[in-house]
Amino acid sequence: xxxxxxxxxxxxxxADFPRWYQDVLEKAELAENGPVRGTMxxxxxxxxxxxxxxxxxxxxxxxxxxxxxxxxLFIPQSYLEREAEHVEGFSPELAVVTxxxxxxxxxxxxxxxxxxxxxxxxxxxxxxxxxxxxxxxNQWANVVRWEMRPRLFLRTSEFLWQEGHTAHASREDAxxxxxxxxxxxxxxxxxxxxxIPVLVGVKSRxxxxxxxxxxxxxxxxxxxxxALQMATSHELGQNFAKAFDISFTSASxxxxxxxxxxxxxxxxxxxxxxxxxxxxxxxxxxxxxAPVQIVxxxxxxxxxxxxxxxxxxxxxxxxxxxxRLDDRTTQGFGRRATEWELKGxxxxxxxxxxxxxxxxxxxxxxDGGAKQTVKLAEINTTVLALLxxxxxxxxxxxxxxxxxxxxxxxxxxxxxxxxxxxxxRIPWQRLxxxxxxALNREAVSVRCLQTREGTVPGDEDHDSELIAIVGRxx
Amino acid sequence: xxxxxxxxxxxxxxADFPRWYQDVLEKAELAENGPVRGTMxxxxxxxxxxxxxxxxxxxxxxxxxxxxxxxxLFIPQSYLEREAEHVEGFSPELAVVTxxxxxxxxxxxxxxxxxxxxxxxxxxxxxxxxxxxxxxxNQWANVVRWEMRPRLFLRTSEFLWQEGHTAHASREDAxxxxxxxxxxxxxxxxxxxxxIPVLVGVKSRxxxxxxxxxxxxxxxxxxxxxALQMATSHELGQNFAKAFDISFTSASxxxxxxxxxxxxxxxxxxxxxxxxxxxxxxxxxxxxxAPVQIVxxxxxxxxxxxxxxxxxxxxxxxxxxxxRLDDRTTQGFGRRATEWELKGxxxxxxxxxxxxxxxxxxxxxxDGGAKQTVKLAEINTTVLALLxxxxxxxxxxxxxxxxxxxxxxxxxxxxxxxxxxxxxRIPWQRLxxxxxxALNREAVSVRCLQTREGTVPGDEDHDSELIAIVGRxx
Numbered sequence: 001x002x003x004x005x006x007x008x009x010x011x012x013x014x015a016d017f018p019r020w021y022q023d024v025l026e027k028a029e030l031a032e033n034g035p036v037r038g039t040m041x042x043x044x045x046x047x048x049x050x051x052x053x054x055x056x057x058x059x060x061x062x063x064x065x066x067x068x069x070x071x072x073l074f075i076p077q078s079y080l081e082r083e084a085e086h087v088e089g090f091s092p093e094l095a096v097v098t099x100x101x102x103x104x105x106x107x108x109x110x111x112x113x114x115x116x117x118x119x120x121x122x123x124x125x126x127x128x129x130x131x132x133x134x135x136x137x138n139q140w141a142n143v144v145r146w147e148m149r150p151r152l153f154l155r156t157s158e159f160l161w162q163e164g165h166t167a168h169a170s171r172e173d174a175x176x177x178x179x180x181x182x183x184x185x186x187x188x189x190x191x192x193x194x195x196i197p198v199l200v201g202v203k204s205r206x207x208x209x210x211x212x213x214x215x216x217x218x219x220x221x222x223x224x225x226x227a228l229q230m231a232t233s234h235e236l237g238q239n240f241a242k243a244f245d246i247s248f249t250s251a252s253x254x255x256x257x258x259x260x261x262x263x264x265x266x267x268x269x270x271x272x273x274x275x276x277x278x279x280x281x282x283x284x285x286x287x288x289x290a291p292v293q294i295v296x297x298x299x300x301x302x303x304x305x306x307x308x309x310x311x312x313x314x315x316x317x318x319x320x321x322x323x324r325l326d327d328r329t330t331q332g333f334g335r336r337a338t339e340w341e342l343k344g345x346x347x348x349x350x351x352x353x354x355x356x357x358x359x360x361x362x363x364x365x366x367d368g369g370a371k372q373t374v375k376l377a378e379i380n381t382t383v384l385a386l387l388x389x390x391x392x393x394x395x396x397x398x399x400x401x402x403x404x405x406x407x408x409x410x411x412x413x414x415x416x417x418x419x420x421x422x423x424x425r426i427p428w429q430r431l432x433x434x435x436x437x438a439l440n441r442e443a444v445s446v447r448c449l450q451t452r453e454g455t456v457p458g459d460e461d462h463d464s465e466l467i468a469i470v471g472r473x474x
Numbered sequence: 475x476x477x478x479x480x481x482x483x484x485x486x487x488x489a490d491f492p493r494w495y496q497d498v499l500e501k502a503e504l505a506e507n508g509p510v511r512g513t514m515x516x517x518x519x520x521x522x523x524x525x526x527x528x529x530x531x532x533x534x535x536x537x538x539x540x541x542x543x544x545x546x547l548f549i550p551q552s553y554l555e556r557e558a559e560h561v562e563g564f565s566p567e568l569a570v571v572t573x574x575x576x577x578x579x580x581x582x583x584x585x586x587x588x589x590x591x592x593x594x595x596x597x598x599x600x601x602x603x604x605x606x607x608x609x610x611x612n613q614w615a616n617v618v619r620w621e622m623r624p625r626l627f628l629r630t631s632e633f634l635w636q637e638g639h640t641a642h643a644s645r646e647d648a649x650x651x652x653x654x655x656x657x658x659x660x661x662x663x664x665x666x667x668x669x670i671p672v673l674v675g676v677k678s679r680x681x682x683x684x685x686x687x688x689x690x691x692x693x694x695x696x697x698x699x700x701a702l703q704m705a706t707s708h709e710l711g712q713n714f715a716k717a718f719d720i721s722f723t724s725a726s727x728x729x730x731x732x733x734x735x736x737x738x739x740x741x742x743x744x745x746x747x748x749x750x751x752x753x754x755x756x757x758x759x760x761x762x763x764a765p766v767q768i769v770x771x772x773x774x775x776x777x778x779x780x781x782x783x784x785x786x787x788x789x790x791x792x793x794x795x796x797x798r799l800d801d802r803t804t805q806g807f808g809r810r811a812t813e814w815e816l817k818g819x820x821x822x823x824x825x826x827x828x829x830x831x832x833x834x835x836x837x838x839x840x841d842g843g844a845k846q847t848v849k850l851a852e853i854n855t856t857v858l859a860l861l862x863x864x865x866x867x868x869x870x871x872x873x874x875x876x877x878x879x880x881x882x883x884x885x886x887x888x889x890x891x892x893x894x895x896x897x898x899r900i901p902w903q904r905l906x907x908x909x910x911x912a913l914n915r916e917a918v919s920v921r922c923l924q925t926r927e928g929t930v931p932g933d934e935d936h937d938s939e940l941i942a943i944v945g946r947x948x
Contacts, residue, residue: 034545034546034548034592035546035549035550035553035592035595036546036548036549036550036583039546039547039548040544040546041543041544041545041546041592041596042543042544042545043543044541044542044543044611047541047542047543047544048541048542050544051542067518067521067522068518068521068522068525069515069516069517069518069521070514070515070516070521070524070634071508071515071516072508072509072510072513072514072515072632073513073547073585073616073618073632074508074510074513074569074631074632075509075510076509076510079509091576092575092576093575094574094575094576095548095571095573095574095575096571096572096573096574097569097570097571097572097585098570098571098572098573099569099570099572099582100568100569100570100620100631101566101567101568101569101620101621101622102565102566102568102620108573109510111547111571111585118508118509121509122515137518141616142547142615142616144547146574146575146576147575148575157548157574158546158547158548160544
């Protein structure tokens with residue numbers, strides 16, 4: 001019966017992945033469109049997930065020594081114009097306030113599409129001496145980029161993100177810090193918390209951030225084989241520092257120009273989590289980030305069942321597990337079970353009178369493992385162990401898909417063929433910028449350039465040795 | 475020498491309180507103006523403080539059962555017009571986006587001054603049955619209200635806040651929940667964390683939120699005797715529910731209209747914290763909210779001092795104290811001590827070779843208590859005890875000021891006189907709406923109405939028994 005319910009609820013991701021995605025956002029009560037085109041309402045269940053993601057990313061950022069600040073939503077239009085590539089990159093997406101406080105503004109103000117320019121202006125003021133360096137700042141904020149083809153979490157006119165901005169005394173220091181953020185914050189979070197394997201590398205010249213001299217990226221494969229860019233870190237060289245006059249007096253008394261970086265990750269990662277792990281039954285939340293790791297479902301409404309279920313929740317909570325009670329016994333058991341599967345809670349503990357007679361309860365894994373009967377006294381240890389192994393299995397499953405759907409290609413034609421179902425790996429020397437253009441004409445792009453070992457290329461790696469990862473993308 | 479330094483740094487709050495406030499924001503590196511008029515840059519030290527305040531408020535909100543969501547920044551202009559008093563209240567302060575994505579918008583959109591109307595629209599969709607009630611939602615976000623006379627933290631064109639929005643089946647339930655938020659979230663946080671005593675009560679009809687049937691407030695007295703409204707909770711009756719059609723099917727199958735509430739607190743509380751506790755030396759941060767509770771200051775740069783200072787920091791951290799090392803021994807000791815006093819860190823531990831000979835170090839309290847020599851082995855317990863007693867003494871000091879500067883008044887003239895230096899208490903029956911108007915003409919206002927016992931008046935309390943708290947305000 002449960003299976004019938006499921007079938008009627010969700011489109012199959014194999015049949016129609018985009019429709020499955022829309023379905024799941026709605027039925028699992030994750031997000032919906034706001035009244036202004038392209039805007040998004042993040043509902044409690046998804047926002048709870050975002051709060052946990054945010055806390056994990058924030059903790060890692062702070063470990064690198066960066067501090068949080070808050071800069072204004074509104075930016076004078078003139079600021080954006082100071083860095084030529086930057087304004088060109090953002091102009092078509094800007095939202096502009098022309099009227100405020102009951103009258104037309106003398107100078108219209110832009111709603112921040114990123115705070116790059118404001119950080120530039122402030123750092124110019126805050127940095128005087130080499131003793132002020134490195135300056136490591138981060139901001140959690142909403143940004144606005146007007147979207148013509150919005151899609152919840154993936155491309156919305158307003159989204160939530162963190163943007164880091166740092167200034168350094170040398171190119172080497174800037175590069176090392178951006179790389180550290182990329183690997184120790186982003187890659188670590190995506191793999192160790194979200195259980196999403198990522199390919200790290202640099203963007204090709206065509207795909208770089210407007211104004212950057214180097215853009216690092218974490219690319220992940222979604223359930224349909226398409227790529228999603230999960231986070232990027234940019235070396236801005238001295239472009240912004242020159243445009244905003246961010247300079248410092250060195251130890252030897254020379255006036256020198258800073259090297260800056262910026263790096264960001266956003267609510268787009270929520271879309272990635274859904275599309276990387278979801279299945280026929282709904283979303284699947286990786287245990288380390290799940291707001292609810294186990295739901296304790298009271299099967300019947302008899303006193304003993306309800307009391308035991310409630311006390312199991314408090315025991316699990318004490319043991320450090322995020323547990324939640326479902327005692328809505330007036331609703332059908334199958335319907336409730338389906339709902340928790342749709343919402344992707346990693347474990348379900350079914351507590352009913354028959355099992356209780358034997359001093360037992362039943363644990364069901366969201367990832368389809370066999371039902372398991374467990375002694376009440378052993379529940380805590382079993383649950384903790386299961387949550388750990390589920391994380392490992394989730395990332396392993398995603399790794400297998402990535403491996404199975406990645407093809408070694410030797411030509412543009414082969415790469416295009418591979419991109420129909422996944423990624424292609426092709427030597428950058430063979431592809432080149434002309435080949436990249438040919439791919440782009442078919443809506444396929446170079447997701448990143450890696451060394452042969454799959455690491456982020458540095459100055460010591462020659463272009464001719466790099467591998468291009470190619471695919472369709474969101 | 476330290477005293478001389480101090481004097482040259484800060485204006486005295488007794489001589490010129492507004493200038494002292496501006497001075498302290500700048501010198502303690504808390505906040506500064508953004509480039510667009512009325513906007514604000516929150517610097518790392520103040521933002522760290524805000525993060526801790528946010529965490530404490532958020533935890534209390536969640537304890538009441540509310541969940542966080544995120545709603546769009548942009549609101550269709552038509553939404554604001556649905557509730558007559560609401561649009562009238564906000565119209566003069568709105569910022570309007572008329573141009574986006576490279577062209578003029580067919581319908582201009584408003585940058586949210588509050589999300590009242592969006593919550594109304596969404597709740598209308600999300601609430602169907604009495605089983606969906608109460609619906610308890612909260613949002614942390616930036617909001618925009620164009621300010622003609624901006625003042626950092628207190629009145630800025632953009633500020634950060636939380637806004638709670640709830641829907642209930644009855645007036646009683648709405649009232650009880652709003653009161654709970656008011657006392658268990660706001661009052662508790664302000665007193666037990668920020669060490670700021672607050673007067674709780676309701677707003678007079680004149681001072682109510684646009685569209686509310688009742689507004690509860692927490693009012694605090696600042697260092698200059700003026701009032702600051704720290705947080706408010708509104709009962710919106712059925713006004714918004716009717717305007718947005720928020721209705722539910724009752725248990726008996728009737729279609730009924732909901733009762734809604736909203737409640738908020740903002741970065742304004744940072745201004746309150748600074749103005750309630752600051753003194754001649756700078757700000758004073760209450761220990762429970764301080765990002766740094768103790769700074770361990772290495773007096774000299776000899777090996778033993780530096781090693782001991784660092785290991786004391788790690789011992790204190792292990793004991794749960796937020797400790798920070800200051801080993802900038804190339805800078806003068808007095809200058810560093812003054813800086814930490816300016817920044818209001820509750821305790822300073824001075825570690826130097828002479829004390830270390832005796833196995834001791836010196837603890838200095840920011841609130842001016844005597845210097846204390848402590849055995850190294852006893853530092854943890856001494857620090858934990860001092861932090862606790864400092865909280866108690868800070869709120870006690872603030873309570874004494876509130877008591878000393880509050881006068882019982884029997885006439886408008888007496889109330890105006892009292893408002894020159896603090897608050898007046900005057901029976902509401904004696905003041906009345908005419909008296910309130912007379913006060914307003916002199917820039918003095920009714921801050922709240924309380925029962926004789928100082929509690930929030932309810933339906934059972936007759937107007938004739940209420941006391942009006944009167945004062946000048948920010």
